[in-house]
Amino acid sequence: MDDSEDERYRAPALDKGLDILELLAGVDGGLTQAEIAKKLDRSPNEFYRMLDRLVRRGYVTRLDGDRYSLTLKLFGLAQLHAPVRRLVSYATPVMRELAETSQQANQLVVFDRGSAVVIAQQEAPNYWGISIRVGSHISLFDTGSGHVLLAFRSQEERQMMISEHVRSTDKAAQPAEFFARLDQVRDRGYEMMASLQTAGVYNLSTPVLGPDGRAIAALTIPYITLVNAANAPDITLTIQLLQGAATRLSRLAGSDVPQSS
Structure with missing residues (x-):
């Protein structure tokens, strides 16, 4: 599949969620919403709903109120x-x-x-x-x-x-x-x-x-x-x-x- 085909079938929300999961998989101790946004070079507001859904579905957990970390659900x-x-x-x-x-x-x-x-x-x-x-x-x-x-x-x-x-x-x-x-x-x-x-x-x-x-x-x-x-x-x-x-x-x-x- 060439680049144009790849862009045609993009799913931005899914990409955003996978970006978060892949980022957190390589971090010990979790990250804040602002840190996630900075590392992914995006606005913090873009991730609020996605993080909320990942927490509610059990893929991500909140540590100490403001840090996000992967759970073992994927495992x-x-x-x-x-x-x-x-x-x-x-x-x-x-x-x-x-x-x-x-x-x-x-x-x-x-x-x-x-x-x-x-x-x-x-x-x-x-x-x-x-x-x-x-x-x-x-x-x-x-x-x-x-x-x-x-x-x-x-x-x-x-x-x-x-x-x-x-x-x-x-x-x-x-x-x-x-x-x-x-x-x-x-x-x-x-x-x-x-x-x-x-x-x-x-x-x-x-x-x-x-x-x-x-x-x-x-x-x-x-x-x-x-x-x-x-x-x-x-x-x-x-x-x-x-x-x-x-x-x-x-x-x-x-x-x-x-x-x-």
């Missing part, structure tokens, strides 16, 4: 497209093998528009196991998957994810100790916590990392003690099996994490 939309389908297709045989070796159910969880969402689930091979329905929305604050999705993100991304979660669930923001817990999870490489939803269950969760080292998903086992199962792995060995499976998925996703032992 969430991308998660629902082909990359997630590919991730599920890669994950299915790995998750099936993990269920067989651990004798436990497992699930794959991603962040999407304020919630942790189960995108794949593998049942335990034997009679007993804890299953969570694909499509279920679970909490970022009181689940192993939620902790891992937050822990393996930057501080700014954590805050945006939490802000979206609070808005979508009406849950209260978390105290400082919660962020210390996330740092511990990151240092340890996995989360292990008693389930706050089901007695006798331990959430074991570890990240699936992308090429940039950030969590694109959490692989989680809701671990239950199998009393009568022969040769069932204990919780320590189960964590090792879980980490090995997550490492395989991370490498399939393009991460250069070393192979787990």
